Amino acid sequence: MPQISSLFDWFADRPKSSPSIQQQQEREIADGLWTKCENCNAIAYSKDIIANQMVCLECGHHKRVSCHERIEQLIDADTWVPLDEHLQPTDPLKFKDRKAYSDRLRETQHKTGLTDAVLTGMGKIEGSPLVLGVMDFSFMGGSMGSVVGEKLTRAIEFATKNRIPVAIVCASGGARMQEGMLSLMQMAKISAALERHHEARLLYLPILTHPTTGGVIASFAMLGDIILAEPKATIGFAGRRVIEQTLREKLPDDFQTSEYSLQKGFVDKIVPRTQLKHTVAQLIRLHQPMTAIVE
Numbered sequence: 001m002p003q004i005s006s007l008f009d010w011f012a013d014r015p016k017s018s019p020s021i022q023q024q025q026e027r028e029i030a031d032g033l034w035t036k037c038e039n040c041n042a043i044a045y046s047k048d049i050i051a052n053q054m055v056c057l058e059c060g061h062h063k064r065v066s067c068h069e070r071i072e073q074l075i076d077a078d079t080w081v082p083l084d085e086h087l088q089p090t091d092p093l094k095f096k097d098r099k100a101y102s103d104r105l106r107e108t109q110h111k112t113g114l115t116d117a118v119l120t121g122m123g124k125i126e127g128s129p130l131v132l133g134v135m136d137f138s139f140m141g142g143s144m145g146s147v148v149g150e151k152l153t154r155a156i157e158f159a160t161k162n163r164i165p166v167a168i169v170c171a172s173g174g175a176r177m178q179e180g181m182l183s184l185m186q187m188a189k190i191s192a193a194l195e196r197h198h199e200a201r202l203l204y205l206p207i208l209t210h211p212t213t214g215g216v217i218a219s220f221a222m223l224g225d226i227i228l229a230e231p232k233a234t235i236g237f238a239g240r241r242v243i244e245q246t247l248r249e250k251l252p253d254d255f256q257t258s259e260y261s262l263q264k265g266f267v268d269k270i271v272p273r274t275q276l277k278h279t280v281a282q283l284i285r286l287h288q289p290m291t292a293i294v295e
Contacts, residue, residue, distance in 0.1 A: 085115070089145055144215055145179045149183070156194055165202060166204045
């Protein structure tokens with residue numbers, strides 16, 4: 001009986017009786033075909049996620065969407081008319097940090113395809129007219145500069161003049177520091193326009209998305225007749241760490257979330273994105289002035 005020096009030699013010398021398996025050609029997968037959820041790591045077909053308005057099918061996580069996607073989700077097809085597209089930001093303070101503000105604006109405009117951090121316009125939502133402002137966090141963190149304030153103010157004034165409800169989808173890190181006090185002035189300007197809209201007994205609906213903070217939450221985001229929010233959105237003024245250091249105490253885990261704000265009375269209703277269009281349309285219909293019945 002032949003001696004086997006080692007088990008490894010035996011495996012190496014053993015004749016391969018099994019038939020060779022043909023190598024299968026790797027299937028090429030197009031970029032963007034699958035989407036991975038950053039919350040639960042579930043992988044889903046991208047078309048299914050888009051059809052579900054960028055909400056995870058497994059855990060319900062709301063992915064961030066652009067202002068164009070938001071308009072498409074909310075406004076009826078072929079009814080959107082943009083307002084004040086010609087407004088462009090400037091650099092009145094000649095501000096410079098690591099780079100000049102003017103250069104930062106040009107780079108962000110080229111990257112996002114937007115002129116500034118908000119789009120405004122008029123359209124219909126389930127047949128009801130609506131003036132809509134949509135902030136985009138991808139443009140310098142959705143920061144509120146002079147153009148954001150001017151476009152929102154003009155949109156509100158247009159709605160007041162034509163007696164149309166207003167909704168603003170908020171997504172912002174707050175006032176734009178590169179414009180200094182000019183950005184802070186937008187808080188008062190927008191708030192004043194909303195007060196005139198309120199005096200005309202017209203509806204205003206802020207929709208708080210992730211994140212809504214700083215000067216935006218300190219002004220027009222909290223002045224609505226009914227305040228809506230998406231699930232688990234960050235809502236607050238200052239950062240969590242700043243508040244903890246100031247108060248010198250540990251804050252709850254759900255602090256500055258939509259759910260916490262609802263519990264404390266700062267938000268009226270949390271609405272999943274897939275139900276948002278119908279909810280806004282229903283609120284508009286419920287707040288339409290009653291017409292006199294002619295007998």
